[in-house]
Amino acid sequence: MRWATRRGVHIDRAAGAWLIRRFIDPEAEFVFVADPLEVPRDATAFDMRGVELSHHGPDCTFETILRRYELDDPVLWKLAEAVHEADIEDDRFDAPEAAGLDVVLRGLSMTLDDPAVLAITGPVFDGLYEYYRRATLLGRPPA
Template identity: 40%
Template sequence: MNWITRERPKIDRMACPWLIKRFIDTQAIILFAPEDQAIHQAQVVDAIPFDVPGVEYTHYEDRCTFDYFLQKHALTDPALQIIAPIIRGADTVN
């Protein structure tokens, strides 16, 4: 499956591709696009967009996209539970 996010990744957009390839989709192809083109490019290349405003895999309230992936895919590995607050803290004000 193709996955796409905004170019110039910061902590959440660096952690999410690792999470996708390690725990969700080992054959994933991760693509990056300018923010204003990410949703359109997702349609063009048949990709799932993430960490892009207005899509399913994004921030919700005080949670970052990494948190949403954990919840959506019921990922309970103890190591993920340890690093999630670190990623959230570096990416948000929480």
């Protein structure tokens, strides 16, 4: 399946792409557009104004995707807190790692094209997921 998002991959787009590829559509192909009107007809748009899979109410795109696809994994919801804080910065969650995550993603988007950013950030989000998974199992940050 094809998925479309705006050019300029930042935290919510990178996290959303990772979530889609890891938990919804392992064969996902991503298309980057300058304007929502450029979304191909055979693509599902995400993280763009006016589309279903975007910010809604207090939720960032990552949270919207979790809700839409009924992904109730508590580890994903913990990861969503960091993505939310990095993207929206509303202090809704205590996620101190959010600021660093945001800076790293912004820096990557300044030096690489969008597909390369997704290639690098996939393993980053895999690592965050595993860290939060172990923290959940242990009831404390893993050593």
